[in-house]
Amino acid sequence: MTVRTHVLAEFQKVAQEQGKKLAPLSDSLVLLESGLDSLCFAIIVARLEDRLGVDPFNASTQTDFPVTLGDFIRFYENAAR
Amino acid sequence: MRGGAASGRMLHAAHASFDLGSLERGSCLDGRLAELRGRSVVLAVADQALAALALIELDGVARRIVLCPADVPPEHLPHVIATAEADAVVGDDAAALPSPPAVALFVARPPAAAATGIERQPQYVTEWILLTSGTTGVPKLVVHSLESLTRPIASSPARGPLPLWSTFYDIRRYGGLQVFLRAMLGGGSLVLSSPGEAVGAYLERAAAHGATHILGTPTHWRSALMSPSVRKIRPRYVRLSGEIADQVILDHLRDCYPDAGLVHAFASTEAGVAFEVADGKSGFPAELAGARAADVDIKVAHGSLHLRSARTASRYLGADAEPLRDADGFVDTGDMVEQHGERCYFVGRRGGVINVGGQKIHPEEVEAVINSHPHVRLSLVRGRKSPITGALVIADVVLSSAAAGDARALEHEIKEHCRARLPRHKVPAAINFVPALAVSASGKLERRNA
Numbered sequence: 001m002t003v004r005t006h007v008l009a010e011f012q013k014v015a016q017e018q019g020k021k022l023a024p025l026s027d028s029l030v031l032l033e034s035g036l037d038s039l040c041f042a043i044i045v046a047r048l049e050d051r052l053g054v055d056p057f058n059a060s061t062q063t064d065f066p067v068t069l070g071d072f073i074r075f076y077e078n079a080a081r
Numbered sequence: 082m083r084g085g086a087a088s089g090r091m092l093h094a095a096h097a098s099f100d101l102g103s104l105e106r107g108s109c110l111d112g113r114l115a116e117l118r119g120r121s122v123v124l125a126v127a128d129q130a131l132a133a134l135a136l137i138e139l140d141g142v143a144r145r146i147v148l149c150p151a152d153v154p155p156e157h158l159p160h161v162i163a164t165a166e167a168d169a170v171v172g173d174d175a176a177a178l179p180s181p182p183a184v185a186l187f188v189a190r191p192p193a194a195a196a197t198g199i200e201r202q203p204q205y206v207t208e209w210i211l212l213t214s215g216t217t218g219v220p221k222l223v224v225h226s227l228e229s230l231t232r233p234i235a236s237s238p239a240r241g242p243l244p245l246w247s248t249f250y251d252i253r254r255y256g257g258l259q260v261f262l263r264a265m266l267g268g269g270s271l272v273l274s275s276p277g278e279a280v281g282a283y284l285e286r287a288a289a290h291g292a293t294h295i296l297g298t299p300t301h302w303r304s305a306l307m308s309p310s311v312r313k314i315r316p317r318y319v320r321l322s323g324e325i326a327d328q329v330i331l332d333h334l335r336d337c338y339p340d341a342g343l344v345h346a347f348a349s350t351e352a353g354v355a356f357e358v359a360d361g362k363s364g365f366p367a368e369l370a371g372a373r374a375a376d377v378d379i380k381v382a383h384g385s386l387h388l389r390s391a392r393t394a395s396r397y398l399g400a401d402a403e404p405l406r407d408a409d410g411f412v413d414t415g416d417m418v419e420q421h422g423e424r425c426y427f428v429g430r431r432g433g434v435i436n437v438g439g440q441k442i443h444p445e446e447v448e449a450v451i452n453s454h455p456h457v458r459l460s461l462v463r464g465r466k467s468p469i470t471g472a473l474v475i476a477d478v479v480l481s482s483a484a485a486g487d488a489r490a491l492e493h494e495i496k497e498h499c500r501a502r503l504p505r506h507k508v509p510a511a512i513n514f515v516p517a518l519a520v521s522a523s524g525k526l527e528r529r530n531a
Contacts, residue, residue, distance in 0.1 A: 030308075030309055032279060032307055033281070037304075038304045038469055039438070042467040042469035042473050057329070066307060067307055067309050
């Protein structure tokens with residue numbers, strides 16, 4: 001599985017568990033308009049840390065927080081390198 | 082309560098804006114304010130703007146006001162009413178309110194001119210009661226006064242144009258209430274968030290009104306930084322409280338708002354505002370502990386921050402309530418502190434209390450729900466650090482010998498069991514099945530600080 005497929009799978013799983021209606025996933029989707037809230041993102045970030053071994057949110061402050069899903073995936077791709 | 086002239090000063094809510102001057106001619110209490118004189122009033126209005134207007138009217142008139150945030154579950158209201166010995170409830174909809182005998186119901190509405198003149202001579206030093214989480218999920222009632230609540234607020238107004246305050250918080254919680262009182266006493270206006278409002282929508286409104294002084298938890302701000310609207314606001318003052326502010330969030334906010342004052346405050350409902358840190362670094366200078374900063378005595382005892390000042394609450398309400406202060410007048414915050422060099426850092430809460438996005442969760446409450454599942458023998462609930470919400474709830478579970486079958490299916494089943502009985506943020510984000518849990522010599526589960 002690639003970083004991208006891991007990320008997309010967790011978005012779908014957490015949305016389902018938390019009873020949230022997920023917007024159609026595309027790279028330009030604004031995260032805060034995805035239907036998920038802070039708690040959902042916290043769970044996604046914890047699970048991705050377990051799966052990928054990285055937590056880019058806690059790493060450098062050189063890059064901005066991700067705003068779109070595409071940013072979010074690149075955030076993890078760069079950290080996993 | 083208001084500083085300066087009221088007219089022209091605004092409360093901006095999502096659905097409407099209110100001129101504070103409207104209260105000089107009208108009332109949001111149906112002109113029934115006189116009936117509330119001397120009463121113990123539970124203010125359970127969902128709408129923040131109406132609650133704010135009602136607070137202004139009731140201070141000095143009611144004997145006691147209990148501030149219920151929008152997210153207090155309705156099933157807890159009877160306990161709140163009984164503990165506060167309330168004889169009046171103000172809500173949005175009389176039909177939806179509990180009505181024990183001898184409790185009068187009032188409905189708050191947008192201000193309308195009263196038929197009769199409004200007599201608003203303050204007669205009481207009103208008790209302001211805030212709710213905080215208890216170990217069983219039932220709220221505890223914390224007694225403040227306008228005096229203790231406004232102690233942390235500088236008496237001299239800030240120089241320059243009047244601030245336009247705003248907060249992501251509910252103003253019925255301590256942090257949000259500080260912003261409400263700063264706006265009211267400092268002569269400014271206020272932009273209120275709305276329960277359930279999306280972060281982006283709130284930021285757009287705050288930007289449209291020109292908010293200059295904005296308070297949120299680190300979790301609120303992390304969420305704001307993920308919004309395209311975050312650069313639309315131009316705050317002169319950015320304040321964080323309610324959770325540990327780590328260096329990452331402080332650095333991001335500094336980058337985003339290079340010209341703003343950036344302050345993180347330590348405050349709790351019981352202890353009030355203890356101190357503010359304005360150097361952009363996480364933690365606080367070690368020299369503060371053992372010192373008297375402003376009018377607050379600060380000490381670290383058994384690893385936990387203790388505070389004594391006129392800003393703390395006086396007591397918990399209720400016949401069998403525990404004491405809020407120790408014999409020397411200190412409030413034990415339960416926030417554990419470690420010193421590294423010249424700096425002290427918060428490392429978590431004693432008793433394993435978990436802070437998820439500013440909402441405190443007692444592990445015992447979650448454990449009781451998990452343990453009520455027929456296949457569970459024992460559980461330990463703890464926090465896991467999260468860069469988004471500060472912490473997440475995690476459970477270690479020992480299954481009963483009768484439990485069999487697929488672990489993933491069982492994990493799902495236990496989570497559903499919790500979802501049916503707990504608010505979302507208290508439901509474990511992950512469950513680990515373990516063969517046993519450490520129990521201390523005194524027979525208690527061993528908890529480590531998260």
